[in-house]
Amino acid sequence: MNDEQKPHTTRGELSTPAVGRLSLYYRELHRLLDSGTTSTNSRDLAALVNVSAAVVRRDLSSIQSSGRRGVGYDVAMLVEHIGRVLGSGVQWKAVLIGVGSLGNALLRYKGFEQLGFSLVAAFDTDSTKVGRSVGGTAIRAFDDLELVLRESKPELAIIAVPSEQAMDVAARVVAHGIQGILNFAPTTLRVSSAVAVINVDLASELQQLAFRIQNG
Numbered sequence: 001m002n003d004e005q006k007p008h009t010t011r012g013e014l015s016t017p018a019v020g021r022l023s024l025y026y027r028e029l030h031r032l033l034d035s036g037t038t039s040t041n042s043r044d045l046a047a048l049v050n051v052s053a054a055v056v057r058r059d060l061s062s063i064q065s066s067g068r069r070g071v072g073y074d075v076a077m078l079v080e081h082i083g084r085v086l087g088s089g090v091q092w093k094a095v096l097i098g099v100g101s102l103g104n105a106l107l108r109y110k111g112f113e114q115l116g117f118s119l120v121a122a123f124d125t126d127s128t129k130v131g132r133s134v135g136g137t138a139i140r141a142f143d144d145l146e147l148v149l150r151e152s153k154p155e156l157a158i159i160a161v162p163s164e165q166a167m168d169v170a171a172r173v174v175a176h177g178i179q180g181i182l183n184f185a186p187t188t189l190r191v192s193s194a195v196a197v198i199n200v201d202l203a204s205e206l207q208q209l210a211f212r213i214q215n216g
């Protein structure tokens with residue numbers, strides 16, 4: 001990436017909700033691009049992700065993307081720019097640990113590849129699963145973890161093991177250079193603050209949804 005290509009706003013300056021919204025704009029802009037739409041505006045983009053047009057304008061101006069009055073935003077340029085800010089122009093390598101019900105579904109999901117995430121390997125302790133391939137990704141023995149991490153140098157790990165195993169797995173991947181963890185196990189991972197962790201706890205999300213309905 002040369003200096004001209006570098007986004008002006010550094011990732012650290014963006015709040016977590018703003019990064020989440022940028023990711024949603026990115027997804028919707030890709031859909032617009034695929035459908036042949038060449039320009040859009042803050043009002044239409046806002047309707048697509050269910051926020052206000054003012055929030056869209058603020059988010060986009062924080063990454064130095066401003067629409068032109070009466071013309072709006074060029075979809076292709078905006079996709080490219082948001083992608084660069086989010087690091088999607090970069091190929092990220094990820095490993096998945098735990099190929100059970102959830103791990104199988106994740107390995108079959110095509111959406112990761114489209115956003116520049118390539119799954120270099122999956123791991124499981126169950127020897128009956130080792131050697132198989134799911135969604136094009138080979139399942140390796142968990143004992144091979146360090147070897148693969150050393151050779152392929154993935155930046156990200158997706159943890160889909162039972163919660164009792166998740167902390168041990170996290171410690172092992174972090175010890176071998178993983179910088180970010182997407183954790184599906186419903187447990188809190190205690191890792192160095194230098195490692196980014198995103199927890200996806202579907203039961204907790206459902207609980208929050210029920211709370212909102214009850215108290216809405």
Ligand SMILES: NC(=O)c1ccc[n+]([C@@H]2O[C@H](COP(=O)([O-])OP(=O)(O)OC[C@H]3O[C@@H](n4cnc5c(N)ncnc54)[C@H](O)[C@@H]3O)[C@@H](O)[C@H]2O)c1
Pocket residue numbers: 097098099100101102103123124125126142159160161162163165169184185186202203
């Ligand atoms: N299945 C779902 O819809 C779902 C939804 C949300 C969250 N989760 C969470 O995701 C995790 C996985 O759920 P699941 O339903 O796929 O479970 P599962 O029991 O079907 O699969 C777990 C897999 O992890 C493997 N495993 C166990 N310890 C391991 C280790 N140390 N290293 C490598 N592999 C190991 C097992 O052999 C098994 O293949 C759990 O923490 C669960 O709570 C699951």
